[in-house]
Amino acid sequence: MRANTTVVYCAIDSLISLSHKALTGFPEFLEALAEAGIPCVWITSRNRMHLDASLRKFGHSAPFIAENGAGVYLPEDYFHLRPAKTTRLGRFTCIPTAALQPAAKDALDTLAEDTGTSVVPLRMLSPRELSQNIGLPQHEAELLRQRDFDELFFFAGAGDEDIQKFREEAAKRNLNLHANGAMWSLAVGANLRVCLRDLSKLYDRAMRTQAFKIALGTEEDAAELSSLCNRALMLSQRKDTDAEPTPQTATRKAIPLFTPETWDVALEAIQTGRHR
Secondary structure, three states: OOOOOEEEEEEOOOOEOOOOOEOOOHHHHHHHHHHOOOOEEEEOOOOHHHHHHHHHHOOOOOOEEEOOOOEEEEOOOOOOOOOOOOEEEOOEEEEEOOOOOOHHHHHHHHHHHHHOOOEEEHHHOOHHHHHHHHOOOHHHHHHHOOOOOOEEEEEOOOOHHHHHHHHHHHHHOOEEEEEEOOEEEEEEOOOHHHHHHHHHHHHHHHHOOOOEEEEEEEHHHHHHHHOOOOEEEEEEOOOOOOOOOOOOEOOEEEEEOOOOOHHHHHHHHHHOHHHO
């Protein structure tokens, strides 16, 4: 790891599609960060198996946080010193915050039964049904549902009141729910704050100083992340000029997402992040 005291935590779900296509300019931005020796930690709702194609395509060699804060995934020998609590998952060392499967599977089944809510877990769909619902080829869709920690599902005929009751009961049981369009995920104990805390400790030790944390992502993807970092760069997806601008403060900067200068502005803000 190069001498550097900044770490970028980037929420990638709106920047890299499920079919592994990145927004224009984003791959070059990642390359520029790597050349500057600035680690870029990906934050995603996706799982490691489906994410693997994107990791390889864009040469991502830094840690990532997957399944909505369920765990931190460390590439082999990325840090010289390992944390105490880890588990091996595929080719990664993982610092888990959530309980491993089948904990989420069992919790979803129990919660649905206790609340009388009809849900359809992705594990119950045939390969063809899964592909049609996700909009991916069958082999890609199959990777998406092979989760380490959380359980993906759809509500079946549930109204707003039913979903609210479901969410309230989930919170009482320390279950984490996240919505992504029509699809939802449930995990037992996932915690993005703890993921950042544990990973930041490793970076602090490696850099021998307290790393400066910069959040990067859209409002939709990085709302929680932005509150956990020293500075936030929020990518605005608004295209209409009459829309209300995103508020800016000393620790929060809004950057229009769909402009030729987007990634140059983001890179400059990251490189001068401590001084503004």
